[in-house]
Amino acid sequence: MRLTLHVWRQKNANDRGRMVKYEAQSVNPEMSFLEMLDVVNEELTLKGEDPIAFDSDCREGICGMCGVVINGVAHGPRRGTTVCQLHMRKFHDGDVLYLEPWRARAFPVIKDLVVDRSAFDRIIAAGGFISVPTGSAPDGNAILVPKQNADISMDAAACIGCGACVAACPNASASLFTAAKITHLGVLPQGQPERHERALRMVAQATLEGFGSCTNIGECEAVCPKEIKIEVIARMNRDFLKASCTDRGASTSSGGGA
Amino acid sequence: MELKAQVPSGPIEQAWDKAKFDMKLVNPANKRKYSIIVVGSGLAGGSAAATLGELGYNVQCFCFQDSPRRAHSIAAQGGINAAKNYQNDGDSIYRLFYDTVKGGDFRAREANVYRLAQISVNIIDQCVAQGVPFAREYGGTLANRSFGGAQVSRTFYARGQTGQQLLLGAYQALERQVAAGKVKMFPRAEMLSLVVVDGKARGIITRDLITGKIEAYAADAVVLATGGYGNVYYLSTNARGSNCTAIWRAYKHGAAFANPCFTQIHPTCIPVSGDYQSKLTLMSESLRNDGRIWVPLKQGDKRAPDQIPEPERDYYLERRYPSFGNLVPRDVASRNAKAVCDERRGVGETGLGVYLDFAEAMTRLGVDAIRERYGNLFDMYERITGEDPYKVPMRIYPAIHYTMGGLWVDYQLMSTIPGLFVIGEANFSDHGANRLGASALMQGLADGYFILPYTIGNYLASTKLEKVQPDYAEFKREQSEVASMTARLLAIKGKRTVSSFHRELGKLMWEHCGMSRDARGLELAAGKIRELGEEYWRNVDVLGGAQEFNQALEYAGRVADFFELAELICLDAQQRNESCGGHFREEYQTLDGEAQRDDEHYSYAAAWEFQGLGQPPALHKEPLQFEYVHPSQRSYK
Numbered sequence: 065m066r067l068t069l070h071v072w073r074q075k076n077a078n079d080r081g082r083m084v085k086y087e088a089q090s091v092n093p094e095m096s097f098l099e100m101l102d103v104v105n106e107e108l109t110l111k112g113e114d115p116i117a118f119d120s121d122c123r124e125g126i127c128g129m130c131g132v133v134i135n136g137v138a139h140g141p142r143r144g145t146t147v148c149q150l151h152m153r154k155f156h157d158g159d160v161l162y163l164e165p166w167r168a169r170a171f172p173v174i175k176d177l178v179v180d181r182s183a184f185d186r187i188i189a190a191g192g193f194i195s196v197p198t199g200s201a202p203d204g205n206a207i208l209v210p211k212q213n214a215d216i217s218m219d220a221a222a223c224i225g226c227g228a229c230v231a232a233c234p235n236a237s238a239s240l241f242t243a244a245k246i247t248h249l250g251v252l253p254q255g256q257p258e259r260h261e262r263a264l265r266m267v268a269q270a271t272l273e274g275f276g277s278c279t280n281i282g283e284c285e286a287v288c289p290k291e292i293k294i295e296v297i298a299r300m301n302r303d304f305l306k307a308s309c310t311d312r313g314a315s316t317s318s319g320g321g322a
Numbered sequence: 323m324e325l326k327a328q329v330p331s332g333p334i335e336q337a338w339d340k341a342k343f344d345m346k347l348v349n350p351a352n353k354r355k356y357s358i359i360v361v362g363s364g365l366a367g368g369s370a371a372a373t374l375g376e377l378g379y380n381v382q383c384f385c386f387q388d389s390p391r392r393a394h395s396i397a398a399q400g401g402i403n404a405a406k407n408y409q410n411d412g413d414s415i416y417r418l419f420y421d422t423v424k425g426g427d428f429r430a431r432e433a434n435v436y437r438l439a440q441i442s443v444n445i446i447d448q449c450v451a452q453g454v455p456f457a458r459e460y461g462g463t464l465a466n467r468s469f470g471g472a473q474v475s476r477t478f479y480a481r482g483q484t485g486q487q488l489l490l491g492a493y494q495a496l497e498r499q500v501a502a503g504k505v506k507m508f509p510r511a512e513m514l515s516l517v518v519v520d521g522k523a524r525g526i527i528t529r530d531l532i533t534g535k536i537e538a539y540a541a542d543a544v545v546l547a548t549g550g551y552g553n554v555y556y557l558s559t560n561a562r563g564s565n566c567t568a569i570w571r572a573y574k575h576g577a578a579f580a581n582p583c584f585t586q587i588h589p590t591c592i593p594v595s596g597d598y599q600s601k602l603t604l605m606s607e608s609l610r611n612d613g614r615i616w617v618p619l620k621q622g623d624k625r626a627p628d629q630i631p632e633p634e635r636d637y638y639l640e641r642r643y644p645s646f647g648n649l650v651p652r653d654v655a656s657r658n659a660k661a662v663c664d665e666r667r668g669v670g671e672t673g674l675g676v677y678l679d680f681a682e683a684m685t686r687l688g689v690d691a692i693r694e695r696y697g698n699l700f701d702m703y704e705r706i707t708g709e710d711p712y713k714v715p716m717r718i719y720p721a722i723h724y725t726m727g728g729l730w731v732d733y734q735l736m737s738t739i740p741g742l743f744v745i746g747e748a749n750f751s752d753h754g755a756n757r758l759g760a761s762a763l764m765q766g767l768a769d770g771y772f773i774l775p776y777t778i779g780n781y782l783a784s785t786k787l788e789k790v791q792p793d794y795a796e797f798k799r800e801q802s803e804v805a806s807m808t809a810r811l812l813a814i815k816g817k818r819t820v821s822s823f824h825r826e827l828g829k830l831m832w833e834h835c836g837m838s839r840d841a842r843g844l845e846l847a848a849g850k851i852r853e854l855g856e857e858y859w860r861n862v863d864v865l866g867g868a869q870e871f872n873q874a875l876e877y878a879g880r881v882a883d884f885f886e887l888a889e890l891i892c893l894d895a896q897q898r899n900e901s902c903g904g905h906f907r908e909e910y911q912t913l914d915g916e917a918q919r920d921d922e923h924y925s926y927a928a929a930w931e932f933q934g935l936g937q938p939p940a941l942h943k944e945p946l947q948f949e950y951v952h953p954s955q956r957s958y959k
Contacts, residue, residue: 075870076870076871092596094596095596095598096706099598099599099600100598102598102600102821103598106819106822109819109863109865109874110819110863112865113865114865114866115865115873115874117873119388120562121394121561121562122392122394122396122397122561122562123561123562123600123601124397124601124603124604124702125702125705126396126397126483127394127396127397128391128392129387129388129392142705145705149702149705149706150705151706151708153708174532175871178871180388181388181389182388182509185389185390185497185500185507185509188391188493188497189497189500189501192494192497193452193494193497193498194451194452194453194494196448196451196452196495197373198369198372198376198495198771198772198775199444199448201447201448201450201451201452202447202451203447204406204408204446204450204456204464205406205464207450207451208461209455209458209462210458210462211458211459211460211462214455214456214457214458217453217455218455218480218487221455221480221487221490222481222483222486225389248453249453252453252455254450254451254452254453255453
């Protein structure tokens with residue numbers, strides 16, 4: 065197989081960047097997309113040209129580190145698949161592919177196809193957790209979780225934090241990511257005490273990071289490699305709305321004792 | 323060098339309680355006066371950093387990925403063991419301890435393993451409370467499955483993504499501490515050296531992977547949680563970035579490296595398809611609960627699997643090991659797969675594969691039940707191979723997966739350098755010569771949540787620590803050494819890429835120091851590795867500069883360390899004239915081809931001490947005593 069690649073090259077965050085054309089000559093259909101890029105990079109290196117920078121780590125679709133927009137689609141043409149698990153048998157001889165990084169103001173480009181997604185960590189730090197210090201947990205079976213809730217929770221918890229939802233959204237909204245965490249924790253009994261606070265804080269942080277709002281377009285669901293359903297956003301909105309109406313702010317009185 | 327294991331005396335059941343009571347404590351108000359560096363943010367590092375932050379220490383946590391949530395623990399699929407006995411099937415702490423010591427082929431320290439089994443139950447409680455969505459029964463209680471090497475159901479799981487969910491639990495706890503200001507997180511930062519001041523570990527040197535800046539960080543103690551070194555074989559189930567650099571450079575600063583030849587080969591991975599291949603993908607061992615492994619009875623049988631009638635199939639694990647069947651431990655399953663392929667009965671294009679067949683389970687339980695249990699694994703298999711495992715049997719083959727060896731640590735998880743603690747896969751402690759399935763997650767979290775936070779407090783409270791600053795001479799010296807190594811790599815400007823060297827190194831290791839080894843092959847490999855390593859420093863081509871985002875440069879430093887480690891692995895495999903667990907020496911096997919241990923001469927942990935470049939390392943032995951689980955020939959028949 066032969067392919068023509070137009071790849072976004074950008075030296076660093078301050079460089080303007082441009083598309084550069086490469087020919088991939090000997091592509092094997094059994095290769096993964098990133099293995100195809102590895103081979104292109106080997107050839108570039110031997111020619112003394114700077115290899116294309118792209119992120120990847122586990123290469124089995126779970127770490128969330130990789131992500132490339134291929135012909136306008138985050139993670140490429142196959143549904144429910146990260147780019148590291150996308151195989152070249154999905155393409156045809158002579159295909160012309162345009163490769164770009166995730167594009168969003170909240171994800172600045174570091175180099176070529178590599179972006180800075182630390183905004184996601186800060187959204188989690190704002191409230192995407194259950195406050196339970198090590199050692200303070202009751203017996204595992206003391207907290208019964210209906211199987212159905214455990215399943216809904218797990219569906220949402222499958223999010224790998226890759227950022228494809230943001231890249232696909234015309235508003236560059238992080239709603240699917242944020243809502244997946246709010247749903248994962250919010251449908252479990254353990255997540256109830258902080259449920260309202262969590263929704264308020266995480267949504268506020270996402271806004272602060274410069275992500276847009278959700279306008280129910282659904283591109284996020286279409287590209288999500290873990291097929292997280294857009295209904296999690298409805299759950300987030302419900303929690304957020306309820307919290308906005310009932311939340312009276314954190315109590316200011318502090319403890320103190322004899 | 324003297325190896326002091328520091329195991330408390332008295333009955334093993336009370337050892338950990340006694341050790342905890344004997345520990346000196348740091349007063350809550352004083353904890354904030356101490357700073358701790360944690361390198362790595364996986365299950366061990368993430369849970370340790372979060373817990374130390376909760377206790378009040380000032381923590382600095384480093385990872386080379388762009389976020390702590392990406393650490394390779396995330397890829398663990400099958401589950402985590404705990405001696406809860408929720409299934410009422412006769413499990414107990416003692417049984418988990420027994421299974422783990424036996425599974426490790428009697429090459430682990432008994433007291434460590436017992437503690438691990440004790441703590442296993444607390445881990446499940448902690449993770450449930452954090453919101454880890456473990457699989458549940460309809461009544462809402464926790465579900466279990468079975469795993470290799472055990473006859474009870476003690477494995478807790480979250481679909482086929484248990485590692486991901488446990489890691490996210492630790493990551494979220496970590497981010498909570500980041501928000502609270504107790505942990506400062508440094509992503510895209512790689513540790514390139516350890517700083518030892520007055521004989522104690524007091525800091526690290528890192529490279530900022532975005533700017534290329536070489537930076538120095540000082541602390542009162544350093545924790546390495548940097549995972550295993552399976553990528554020395556090039557193709558493994560590890561993530562692309564997984565490397566040995568942090569522990570290797572600590573080794574070169576005086577930390578003993580124990581049992582490097584104890585590497586685990588996982589029996590159920592997707593077979594290699596071509597030269598361009600960048601990694602191997604594991605199919606969870608849990609598949610062996612319902613999948614049946616077989617090959618054709620006849621050599622060179624090229625018929626499609628559905629054309630081979632039952633009587634012409636060989637379910638070789640069920641035949642050879644009737645009581646454990648397809649659930650024999652990993653080393654046994656791997657070796658048997660290799661044996662049938664060596665007999666030219668392997669399947670697939672390359673002949674290096676065996677079938678893992680779900681047809682019978684789908685008939686018995688229905689397709690939906692199988693989809694519910696393994697759906698995501700089946701999807702992953704289909705994506706990679708283009709074959710539908712609901713219709714044709716999976717093809718699997720063993721691949722390097724885990725490394726039991728690592729930096730030597732005492733009962734307190736401290737290395738031979740005071741103040742340097744090593745946790746998770748990076749240390750050598752609990753799995754002996756072979757790790758049982760679902761025990762890596764257990765060990766990583768036991769170390770990080772429940773052991774290190776106690777033992778590091780004991781060290782801080784009982785050690786006089788002078789104040790040190792990153793501008794001290796010791797730090798400056800290490801910084802300039804790291805910078806000069808980087809400059810050297812960039813200046814070679816040879817003719818070969820880093821990965822071409824890495825691939826060649828991996829092939830040598832897999833061939834001579836993989837599933838089976840012999841003295842001649844090891845000798846040969848050691849020589850070739852040395853030559854190839856010398857060529858590396860003459861002929862590698864690393865483009866770009868030092869002061870920029872440069873992935874080739876990151877990779878080049880890691881491969882340079884793999885070359886040195888590979889030699890040590892071969893040396894260790896050569897000196898261990900016995901077969902045990904994942905270390906199978908052709909010369910030492912029983913009549914029916916099982917591993918033959920030599921307890922009289924090799925019942926020890928081999929700890930290697932660096933003696934300088936080009937010098938042979940010194941071997942120190944920690945003798946292993948088995949007071950509770952009497953060593954026997956492992957039998958899974």
